[in-house]
Amino acid sequence: MSERRVFLDVGIGVTRGIVTLDGRPERMLLQRNDDEPRLALGARLIARITKVEPAIATAFLDLGGGHEAILPFKPEARPVRGGAIVIEIRSEPRDGKLAVARQVGEGEGAPRLLAEAPGVREALEFLVRDVPIIEGREARRTADDAEAEALETIHPLPGGGTLAIEPTRALTAIDVDLGERKGVDAKRVTRHANHAALAESARLLRLKGLGGLVVLDLVGRGHDGAALLAAARLAFGPDNPGVAIGPVGRFGTMELSIPRRTRPLLERLRQADGALNDRTLAERLIRRIQVEAEAQPGGRLAASCAPAVAKAAEPLARLLAARIGARFVITSDPARPRERLDVAVA
Template structure:
């Protein structure tokens, strides 16, 4: 039977939650100081219609003090006009270069206002893992760092052999299944690899926060369509409501829709170039200072990093000093990338 465990790490400048499934990270969610509290799933409020794009069956609305939110228009909705007030709930937070998406609840009156804020990470963890309080402390930090490392991976091994590559594009998420060195009859091996791919991919997509159109490039030929679609449906059952599957094409591709509910964690961890973001590097640097500080309670700490990380670290400096004391220095190395960090004690 599958076992899920929850971990909650409250660090300087960040709060991070991890869910593991049978010891492997399945979910990784984070809030950073300075996040827009209105840009999160579950926020509900009265928003003003700013612009209507009937050609695209959508409108842009805004909560007071918030960014523009995309509101899809459905045939069963009343006809909206610009300036009107509507009650909405955010279903998917914004992604890089894409607005948050809301659902229409009803027409509203009064003034634009927030009616309900998003659940906290602690509340989300308790929703996903109904087994008491999440684990905190050092064990939680270790779970967070393990989850971050796996979220940054592209290729994931399958039980019994073979692997999948999970690669997001602007249009879809591609999952390529590879047979690898899986032994046995080739047709049976291909079937087993495809079956395992759905289970592994479902966990990885939740971990990365990826959703939308997902296309599996299955291995082998002559697929047992009903058996494979049943396996896919079972693997993604926890992501319902909203999961939809198409038939396996003659080219061996299975398309499915997975509802978007969280911001992809890679939007936080990576910058536009695909490298570690400066903010993520600064948070790693803070963790490293704390770790060395615990190992050497009275020692002086020296850190080194690149200029972008040092600039992001400036906002975290005071919080670190309050926690471990003003016993650390930071040197900037001009040509270091964001993922190169060093901390030592003396």
């Protein structure tokens, strides 16, 4: 029987929530202090309809503060341009795509936030019921491990082989590779690898926050389509409602459609070229200073990083100083590689 545990790491300017499945990270929720509350999953707002496109059954919404969303509608429920409605954010914005909303009532007045989205703690309690939430150092370590795994492209498969997960603008491609997976019966080896790949794909897609169209390239030939479909339904059950699974195609691929809800974790942690963004590096630097400060009570600390990271760390450093005192200094070094972060006793 699968076991899920829940962790909450309340850091400096960022809160991370982790759900593990049998000891491995399955979900990671990330909430930063500078996130826009109007665009968070579950937020409720008064929105103004600015444009209606009947050809694509979509309305464009003004959320206030320069933020927008789209509202899909049915032909019999076509909204009226200029009207005010109450909406709830059902899918966060991602990579140039607007947030998606659903209408929950009629509204009046200017666009504005009515109710913020549930916080990380509330979201964890909703995802995993009646399980105690673990905090403190264990939660921090678990969150660090989950973040590291989410950033990987190639993942090991239980029993041998690998799984490569690569998102594109159109879809997420998953490639299963047997590698040196051992066994006398080749058909049995490939069957077990494909079933393991489905379970791992489901876990890792949830961890990375990836949805939409997914194409999984299975190994071997002559697949047992019914068995694989049953395994996929079991693996992706936690992502329902809204999951659609296609049969194994003639080329050995399986297509799935998974609801998009939160912004993909990779988009939040990385910049366009795939490197960690300045905010992510700044958070890591602040965490290292905090850990060292806990290990050296009263000691003075010196940190060094690239200029862009130091700039991103400034507001977080003020929050940390309010907690542990101004006993650390962050030095900007133009010659330092972006991802090199050093913290030492001064």
